Amino acid sequence: MMDNDDIVLKPCHRRAAGDGHEAPPLEHHDDSDEGPANTACTPLPIAMVFLAIASVLFIALPSTQLRVPVIKSSSSTSRANRQVSSPLAFRPDGTFQLSIFEDLHFGENAWDAWGPQQDINSVRVINTVLDAEPDTGLVVLNGDLITGENTFRENSSLYIDQIVAPLVAHSLPWASTYGNHDSDYNISRLALLAREAAYPNARTTRMVLNDDAGVTNYFLPVYPSDCRVEPSCTPELILWFFDSRGGFQYQERNASTGQRVGQPDWVDHSVVDWFYQTNAVLTQRAGGKPIPSLGFVHIPTEASRALQQNRTGGIDPRRQPGINQDIPVSQQGQGWCADGRNDGTCAYGGQDVPFMQAITSTPGFMALFSGHDHGNTWCAKWDGLLPGMTVKGNGVNLCFGQHSGYGGYGSWIRGARQVVVTRKKLKKLEVHTYIRLESGKVVGAVTLNATYGKDEYPITPDDRTRCMTCLY
Template identity: 30%
Template sequence: MRKLAHSTFLVIHLLFHHTLVIIVINGSQVSCDLTVSNIRQIPEILLSQKKSSLASTFKIALFADLHYGENAWTDWGPQQDVNSDKVMSTILDQEVPDFVIYLGDVITGNNIPVANASFYWDQAISPTRSRGIPWATIFGNHDDAHFEWPMEWFSSTGIPQVQCLEHCSTVSEKARSFRSTTRLELIKNEMHKNKQYSFTKNGPINLWPSVSNYVIQVSSFDGRNHHPISYLYFLDSGGGSYPEVISSAQATWFENQSYAINSDSRVPELIFWHIPSKAYKDVAPRFGIHRPCVGSINKESVAAQEAEMGIMNILVNKPSVKAMFVGHNHGLDWCCPHEKLWLCFARHTGYGGYGNWPRGARMIEITEKPFSIKSWIKMEDGKKHSEIILS
């Protein structure tokens, strides 16, 4: 790796329909790129799909609120994970996205009885990994939540039982402590085991305890130069082990990063975090969903972050920010305008978590020429709805 003299970014390349994706974060530049002659990081099957396409587009699937590992000690819980596998597999096979974003609450940490939640995290990303599709993750409020004793453990024998899957090592004192698997442990495990496809980063250490704060740059490549098309920002909105908030430090970090790489606001920016900001409450539709909002379910009130510490003021005053995407509320899937940007919910993807609404995923498609950002909901039954042009 060679150091960049005046940059705080790491650059890694991915394929973008005859173009490239570049990740930007933290200090060094990876010199290799993924051209046709140097394609080791992307399997040939993915390359052949891109070569057959004439459209210069980049498609993203958002998988929100999977909640793997919920009620893991029952027959019901593991079956929900199987059902979630099927939802993701259907969407991945039908939409064939270029990239996947796991939008928080990948697991239900408060239901996982040993400090080994990474097993469920690995299971949740396996449909994407097995297809050779790159991905990135951010944290939700359940991912590292403290374990909660299920009352039924006391009903039969009166002695809480350690539940350990086959992959676990022998039940140890560490396992018997029932401590949660931390954010940092989860993210480091993902990065270590999935170096080929995981583009997740644990972000600047000075933003701790928030972990998943990083930037992805989507660029085109004309054979000589890379041309930025869009920046994707990922922020950790807390919950679980710390308050549900985007801190003032994170807001400053975003402002500084955006100024450093996009000072003239020429390149469009998209924002991803898990828990909606209070601005979502301001624009939430009442009594159904009506234009200019677009969506299909509006079944609950917005459960927003605990406080607003400046991030929204920065976003609404930056013309390059086009849309924000969150999960958390399983009964909402709308997009509504706020100032000059769009506030969007994903669709509840996993069978874990509350609610019986049909599962699906929000799709995002970035087109280079003419530039546009389009989004829609893809359902587990294959139907598509709520298409909207965001830019």
């Protein structure tokens, strides 16, 4: 065990990655560049870790407002006075609600009439859900905001403006993870982060500066409603955001083949180290008591695949209600070999084992929410050692959301997972969650508690929708 003063983040280096198998990106023909260049990383001593945590825990964000295009909404007036730059906090009634949108896939085929129509319909979904969920305290954009292989370098990050316009109209803060489609030859994660940072509503940030780590690795504290943002305030909930990376390197091609350069698609080991260190500091600041937490990552872990495929009974439609049609789950490390090769000869390389060990060994870590598989919307409790696994579950819940955008594959009805946390239920590490559909209906309402997986719930219908204005 290292002493606190000896803990540093790993220095920057770029890990070699094989080429992927996605559609080729659009080319460009100028010398312009998008987004900030990667800066050199330096070791981060534990004193700076404390300083970084303190800045998140106890310093309010600036309240400068930015003029942005907004989309009118019936709820925007009632939320107009909300201080979106203030720290996240439970409502006076003791509740905190998150709306999770994932796999929006903006920017597909912008040169065809149906491409922009998909995005217009995706904006409609966001507005419809938020109008129906007026108690939302934070919106989570859980990866694949944009279909990067279809974008031009000159404007790829500008889709952020269209995505967040409904959130600005509703006076809501948001936090993002980036997915595999958010990195490609013409689009970079750093450019997306810079675009989000122009909005005071955005809570997306970067806390691990290792080039290998991806970008959206950070945490957000949620305080009691009466907190005045003083050092004496202790968060009652921690929201962890992890970057599972994937996709392709920005403006890089293989010198021999001319193909795009692929990126690893799992949570990097340096992020796991940061998570352990940072959680230890937060626990210490809370007097040694673990703070309940939730996690968000775009690509699910091998444990989700094992729950679906290897466990006796698999996903039961009454005990784990939800759509279960992406079979098998596409997990982190899919198609990679244990030795780091990505040549199509291996099914899974096990690179997400350290991440799975981290979430199962962290007291109070209640659930991990993923996207990526558009045809899966269930939650399952990972309890015990599953066949084929080396990591034993501790009861953490692994959940998918709902495909939210009209971009991306599949015609499953669009919607967004809702997560409702109450100060009372946190004492028992319980969370209520359901999916709000674009139709206005609620499906898959469950309580993630000690008996989840044994209790029975209504079966989630397999409803479908199509873009009526797209004229494919």
